[in-house]
Amino acid sequence: MFDKSTWIKLPRNVLVGHGVLDQLGEAVDELYLSGRPLVVTSPTPNDLAGDRVTAQFAADDPATVVVETASFESIERVIDTAEREDAGYLIALGGGKPIDIAKMASDHLNLGFVAVPTAASHDGIVSGRSSIPEGDSRHSVAADPPLAVVADTEILAKAPWELTTAGCADIISNYTAVKDWRLANRLKNVEYSEYAGALSELTAEMLVESADSIKKGHEESAWIVTKALVSSGVAMSIASSSRPASGAEHLFSHQLDRIAPGQAIHGHQVGVGSIMTEYLHSGAKGQWSDIRDALASIDAPTTADELGISDELVVEALTTAHTIRDRYTILGDGITEEAAIEVATRTGVI
Ligand SMILES: NC(=O)C1=CN([C@@H]2O[C@H](COP(=O)(O)OP(=O)(O)OC[C@H]3O[C@@H](n4cnc5c(N)ncnc54)[C@H](OP(=O)(O)O)[C@@H]3O)[C@@H](O)[C@H]2O)C=CC1
Ligand SMILES: O=C(CO)COP(=O)(O)O
Numbered sequence: 001m002f003d004k005s006t007w008i009k010l011p012r013n014v015l016v017g018h019g020v021l022d023q024l025g026e027a028v029d030e031l032y033l034s035g036r037p038l039v040v041t042s043p044t045p046n047d048l049a050g051d052r053v054t055a056q057f058a059a060d061d062p063a064t065v066v067v068e069t070a071s072f073e074s075i076e077r078v079i080d081t082a083e084r085e086d087a088g089y090l091i092a093l094g095g096g097k098p099i100d101i102a103k104m105a106s107d108h109l110n111l112g113f114v115a116v117p118t119a120a121s122h123d124g125i126v127s128g129r130s131s132i133p134e135g136d137s138r139h140s141v142a143a144d145p146p147l148a149v150v151a152d153t154e155i156l157a158k159a160p161w162e163l164t165t166a167g168c169a170d171i172i173s174n175y176t177a178v179k180d181w182r183l184a185n186r187l188k189n190v191e192y193s194e195y196a197g198a199l200s201e202l203t204a205e206m207l208v209e210s211a212d213s214i215k216k217g218h219e220e221s222a223w224i225v226t227k228a229l230v231s232s233g234v235a236m237s238i239a240s241s242s243r244p245a246s247g248a249e250h251l252f253s254h255q256l257d258r259i260a261p262g263q264a265i266h267g268h269q270v271g272v273g274s275i276m277t278e279y280l281h282s283g284a285k286g287q288w289s290d291i292r293d294a295l296a297s298i299d300a301p302t303t304a305d306e307l308g309i310s311d312e313l314v315v316e317a318l319t320t321a322h323t324i325r326d327r328y329t330i331l332g333d334g335i336t337e338e339a340a341i342e343v344a345t346r347t348g349v350i
């Protein structure tokens, strides 16, 4: 008997473009959400656009909660605030941190949420995943994606250039994430989706082909990168897993978040991780230098120095990354310190 079934959860409205923030109210109206909105944001995005968001919902008496860390305490605070303020739905305004927190909180509260990214820095904008550090490990779980995404390229283009290059690097890392996924499929029988894998790789290819148009200060760059982030998030939704966009390079980054917190941003860490895990996959003559060149062409870091992380911590993260979650990758059940030093040196990371 045929017994497969699948749920692919996607947003209903995705607006990307110049000035679309002013259409947030309209995009929300179309969703038939009701009640009081709770804006979940972090300090900088709140200063930049908090008033423009709440002004559009003045008639519904919006409330705001500002979170500072990606943590379970922040999620608890959002849930408590939503219950106290009797929120009808959530609006996440900011980078990956407030979006992931709102995603997990709204899932818990059984409320819809809408994402308003202020940085094109990560591909969780649309994904049906929420990723939060928890002690020595990483909690990456299914959580319904936003009902709508309103990505204003005017705001995204004014964000620090490093945030946009981080988004590019998060996409470029899809190459190695898909390689790890296929490896896990072959060796550990992990379910693999051809559609999600192909979409993830195509997204990375299209971004790299557009690299010449991704330039600081050009609003078109924010447009190109945001479309890629949306596409990569859709790949994760199709897979019902972050596998299409998260392999060993992400384990490396999550481990850095733990041992070198706040030193570098997510996208930059996964980009450098991807150079090294590509080397592990395909050897000295493989495509690791293509990944490094693609990252360099959009101004993303390619070395430990450029990340602001010491050589020792890079080696420590590489040798311990496999412990952070149960996800089979090219790192297997761990690589030796000698192997880590070899790959990091050969690729010029340290
Ligand atoms: N769920 C998923 O599928 C995915 C989740 N992620 C997660 O997303 C997070 C990474 O996202 P990222 O956006 O880097 O993290 P943050 O939300 O922490 O944003 C990074 C920094 O940018 C600041 N910022 C945001 N917008 C602007 C702006 N317009 N102008 C100036 N500064 C701005 C933030 O300010 P402030 O300090 O005030 O917040 C913060 O300091 C990680 O936690 C990662 O795990 C990443 C990919 C996929
Ligand atoms: O960052 C992500 C994809 O780019 C999310 O993946 P994780 O499941 O590793 O948190």
Ligand SMILES: [Zn+2]
Pocket (backbone or CB within 6 Å): 122, 123, 170, 245, 246, 250, 266, 270
């Ligand atoms: Zn990522």
